[in-house]
Amino acid sequence: MPISHSPRVSERTGRTSRTGPAPESTPPRPGFPEPREPRLAPRVTATRTGVVWSGLWAVAVIxxxxxxxxxSNTGDVRVSFAGTSGVLPLAVxxxxxxxxxxAVALIxxxxxxxQLRPLTRKRLR
Structure with a gap:
């Protein structure tokens, strides 16, 4: 049975694939340097300054x-709480x-x- 070198479409992925032997690499041409592997850029890690800069932008937007x-909320509102009442701007x-x-969420x-800190210390020992 002869080996087919024509593209074949996979039913599962819908991609084409070739069957048969892998194509041979071409020899380097005289006068041209050999192709090199592409160098990956060094990974840049986050710095404190970068984090602060991003935080400042977030604070500025907020x-x-x-x-x-x-x-937008400059209208006055009548507020009654714990026996006192008064008129305050809606924004306030x-x-x-x-x-x-x-404050409630922070407390x-x-x-x-x-409560969890001592439990975590016990588990790390």
Whole structure:
């Protein structure tokens, strides 16, 4: 049975493949240097300065969004809490709610980390 050198399409992948022996490499031509293996670029690792730079960009974007939020919510709102009431700008009320939620999340997270730290130290020993 003769070996076929024509492309064949795989039913599973849909790609073409050749059957038969692999093509022989061409000999180097006189007057031309031999082809070299391509050199990979050295891998660049993250540095502290790069991380800080990225963090500053993130803070700048958040600050711009925050400023748009404050300018968009300048209307006054009547707030009643714990027997007191007053009129405050909507942005201030929303920021206070956000700060309170952040504080609760930080307190609970700190408590959980404090609880897990001794367990982690025991397991590493």
């Amino acid at each position: 600050f711009i969004v925050f400023m748009v939020f404050v300018v 009320v929303l920021m206070a709610a956000m700060a309170a939620g952040t 609970l997270g700190t408590a959980r980390l404090t």
